[in-house]
Amino acid sequence: MKILTDPIELQSQCMAWRNQGLTVGLVPTMGYFHNGHTSLIDMARAQCDKLVVTLFVNPTQFGENEDLGNYPHDFDGDCTKAETHGADLLFAPAPDAMYAPDHATWVTVPTLGKHLCGASRPIHFQGVCTVVTKLFNLVQPTKAVFGQKDWQQLAILKRMVRDLNMPIEIIGHPIVREADGLALSSRNAYMTDEERAAAPAIRQDLLKLADKVKNGERDSAAAKQWLEKEYSSTLPMGIVDYIELVTPDSIEPVSTISSSVLAAVAIHVGKARLLDNILIEV
Ligand code: AMP
Numbered sequence: 001m002k003i004l005t006d007p008i009e010l011q012s013q014c015m016a017w018r019n020q021g022l023t024v025g026l027v028p029t030m031g032y033f034h035n036g037h038t039s040l041i042d043m044a045r046a047q048c049d050k051l052v053v054t055l056f057v058n059p060t061q062f063g064e065n066e067d068l069g070n071y072p073h074d075f076d077g078d079c080t081k082a083e084t085h086g087a088d089l090l091f092a093p094a095p096d097a098m099y100a101p102d103h104a105t106w107v108t109v110p111t112l113g114k115h116l117c118g119a120s121r122p123i124h125f126q127g128v129c130t131v132v133t134k135l136f137n138l139v140q141p142t143k144a145v146f147g148q149k150d151w152q153q154l155a156i157l158k159r160m161v162r163d164l165n166m167p168i169e170i171i172g173h174p175i176v177r178e179a180d181g182l183a184l185s186s187r188n189a190y191m192t193d194e195e196r197a198a199a200p201a202i203r204q205d206l207l208k209l210a211d212k213v214k215n216g217e218r219d220s221a222a223a224k225q226w227l228e229k230e231y232s233s234t235l236p237m238g239i240v241d242y243i244e245l246v247t248p249d250s251i252e253p254v255s256t257i258s259s260s261v262l263a264a265v266a267i268h269v270g271k272a273r274l275l276d277n278i279l280i281e282v
Contacts, residue, residue: 260279
């Protein structure tokens with residue numbers, strides 16, 4: 001596996017592959033790989049001739065008081081995992097290689113970024129869309145794989161690619177979970193043992209909510225209230241950032257549940273802000 005830090009070298013290598021008629025897959029990440037990341041890598045590996053994994057903790061998607069400076073890392077471990085799972089190239093640039101000091105161009109999808117994570121992290125998706133566009137321009141992949149754990153991100157990137165006519169297929173990978181149901185996340189490492197033991201309630205209560213909706217609950221406000229109350233007893237140390245029921249593609253809050261709905265939550269458990277979601281088909 002080749003390791004590159006220079007965007008120009010990445011671009012030339014990918015261009016050479018494409019000129020040979022090879023398809024190129026891309027899996028963008030921020031590193032500290034767990035089985036969620038490696039499952040995305042496996043999925044992309046199976047669908048493309050050459051596979052690029054990027055590892056970049058993108059500063060422009062972090063707000064001022066977020067965990068940019070403390071984001072967990074294990075570069076050597078990540079290289080081993082990427083190589084073992086068949087990556088041909090790992091791209092790990094420094095921030096100043098990606099952003100010129102006078103960088104002035106941003107890509108935004110404002111309507112889909114209004115709610116959920118966009119409400120509590122106002123600059124987040126502008127940073128994501130901009131860096132992903134830059135990676136798309138460098139790699140020009142045939143396909144790129146993203147996780148459904150970050151459902152809103154996936155919906156935004158699908159819309160961005162459609163709206164800007166980017167010739168890239170965006171593939172969503174289902175959420176990869178621990179045996180007890182907790183969604184894998186690099187940020188799970190921030191939790192104490194006690195917090196980690198309680199965290200599976202996030203998923204368990206979402207499953208109970210899905211049952212309630214399938215059994216006829218149609219009032220979104222009542223469903224959200226029920227879930228919030230449930231978390232206050234099953235996860236008392238959790239601080240809810242948001243509990244929302246939204247349309248799965250356009251990420252608009254739903255008041256009456258009349259078709260499939262995405263229930264999405266973000267909950268602070270100690271130092272970790274944990275995301276989870278469930279698509280409820282009605
Ligand atoms: P990150 O390194 O957190 O930016 O994640 C890189 C990619 O892996 C994103 O597309 C995430 O949605 C995806 N991802 C992270 N955790 C999981 C998970 N538990 N299941 C599926 N995909 C995930």
